[in-house]
Amino acid sequence: MRITTSALLPTALMTAAALLGACGKEAPPPAKPVETITVRSEAQKQLSAAGDLDRAIALKRAIMASGSACARVATTGFVGPYKNMDYWTASCIDSFDRKRDWAIFIGADDSVQVRLCEDTQAVGLPACIAKPGTEGGSGIATKKRAG
Numbered sequence: 001m002r003i004t005t006s007a008l009l010p011t012a013l014m015t016a017a018a019l020l021g022a023c024g025k026e027a028p029p030p031a032k033p034v035e036t037i038t039v040r041s042e043a044q045k046q047l048s049a050a051g052d053l054d055r056a057i058a059l060k061r062a063i064m065a066s067g068s069a070c071a072r073v074a075t076t077g078f079v080g081p082y083k084n085m086d087y088w089t090a091s092c093i094d095s096f097d098r099k100r101d102w103a104i105f106i107g108a109d110d111s112v113q114v115r116l117c118e119d120t121q122a123v124g125l126p127a128c129i130a131k132p133g134t135e136g137g138s139g140i141a142t143k144k145r146a147g
Contacts, residue, residue, distance in 0.1 A: 025074060031141035039108040045087050047106070050080070053139025058123040059090040062104050069094045070102070073138050077130020089117060103128050 047058055056073035063070040070092035079087040085105040092100050101117035103125065117128035 038081070039084070040086070041108050041110050043110050044106055044108065047086070047088075051139060052076070052136035055136055056090070056138045059088060059104055060092070062106075062112045063090065063092060063114055064104050065112070067101070068100075068114060070100075071095045074099065075141075076136045078134035079103070079126065079128060079130055082126060085113075087126070089130055101128055126142075 047055060050058065055076050059076055060070050060073045070090075072093045072129045074091045074093055076088065076090045079089050079134055081087065082105060085107045088104040088106065090102050090104060092102060094100060103117050104121050105113040106116075107113075115123075115125070
């Protein structure tokens with residue numbers, strides 16, 4: 001089998017064209033770090049700054065507005081940001097003295113989504129675990145009576 005120069009010519013031309021095309025071109029600049037912009041509503045800021053009692057009242061109202069029962073808030077806590085929402089948790093005692101843990105997602109447009117904490121991981125959401133230092137109670141002091 002004899003290979004002629006005319007058979008190699010197309011391959012050589014394509015290789016030369018590819019090499020020439022790369023000449024004089026600089027490497028692309030490194031990618032800029034992605035800057036995340038967080039939009040927070042005034043209500044979200046107020047909830048973060050609120051004391052235990054005001055936060056418990058606000059989260060209880062959100063739970064009840066979703067059609068769920070919450071006779072008394074026992075504890076609250078900030079879980080963290082999730083997508084474009086603030087993620088809070090609250091433990092409620094219902095009228096039958098049962099404790100239920102709730103996940104409350106609050107959007108920058110003040111929209112609210114409420115779910116049972118036991119359902120969050122089943123649907124792929126982060127667990128309802130408050131960040132240390134963000135936990136709060138009901139804000140109602142309980143006094144033991146003497147005697």
